[in-house]
Amino acid sequence: MHKLLAILFAFALGAASPLPVQAQTMQETALFAAATDGDAAAIRDLLARGVAVDPRDAKGRTPLLVATHANRVEAARALIEAGADVNARDAIHDSPYLYAGARGHLEILELTLAHGADLASTNRFGGTALIPAAERGHVETVRRLIRAGVEIDHVNRLGWTALLEAIVLGDGGPRQQQVVDLLVAAGADVNLADAEGVSPLAHARRRGFDAIAARLAEAGAK
Structure with a gap:
């Protein structure tokens, strides 16, 4: 909780966001930061407060794709269990499923396969x-x-x-x-x-x- 409050406070002071942000709320920015850090507890807390599970950053990435990039398994699990779209594509057509497969992130790949991964996607x-x-x-x-x-x-x-x-x-x-x-x-x-x-x-x-x-x-x- 202290970590979450620190992220929100830093944003309010105009500190640099950990990811490029485009028209994001403070809480959405905190969700991206939690995904980057692998902070599953913060993710669950933010989602419980009503934050959307699939906002986009300036590169079109969702928090789940950001967590997948960093191979943050528990963060990805928290997002997927909350309904994150495992097939949501970013600006260069990567999705959590495709990226996990390409990079050999096997645990996250398993999660995407169990939650509707589109095997025909490219x-x-x-x-x-x-x-x-x-x-x-x-x-x-x-x-x-x-x-x-x-x-x-x-x-x-x-x-x-x-x-x-x-x-x-x-x-x-x-x-x-x-x-x-x-x-x-x-x-x-x-x-x-x-x-x-x-x-x-x-x-x-x-x-x-x-x-x-x-x-x-x-x-x-x-």
Whole structure:
């Protein structure tokens, strides 16, 4: 409570807000600050006072997306349980669900999946949450998104699937190899080429990713 009062008092004195603010009330600004800090108790107190759960900052972010950026799990839980929209997009088309998937914030991802995450939603590159998760080698996140039912062979605006992105933008290391294994086991089309007609196997061989190339060849890649 003391922390909440301090935030409100600082705002009243004209102190700099922790996030860009556009036509926000004092309490909405405090909600963003609590989300940034991971202060679930302050969040619940503000919401109990009638503060809207999904106000927007100058970048179009909701408090839930701000909490997701910082991987503040308990803050995200408090907001989601109060009805925050897990699919609310900001100015660059990120949502709490998409961002949690892309960054491997598995606990928050689980919360979004349990509260209506739109598995077909896409980011500014036209990719599902699975594609950047595969690119970054977030093995458990990839496993969870596959289990949730995200389309395996969705093609983004760059012409890449999750399998292609795991190869083209990955480092070929153990995590990337595990991601490829998961995608192949889930039925990914190992011969689905990119927009220039280059196959996953050709990309793997060009980059010297011998272990991945062997996995693909074993799965019937050409």
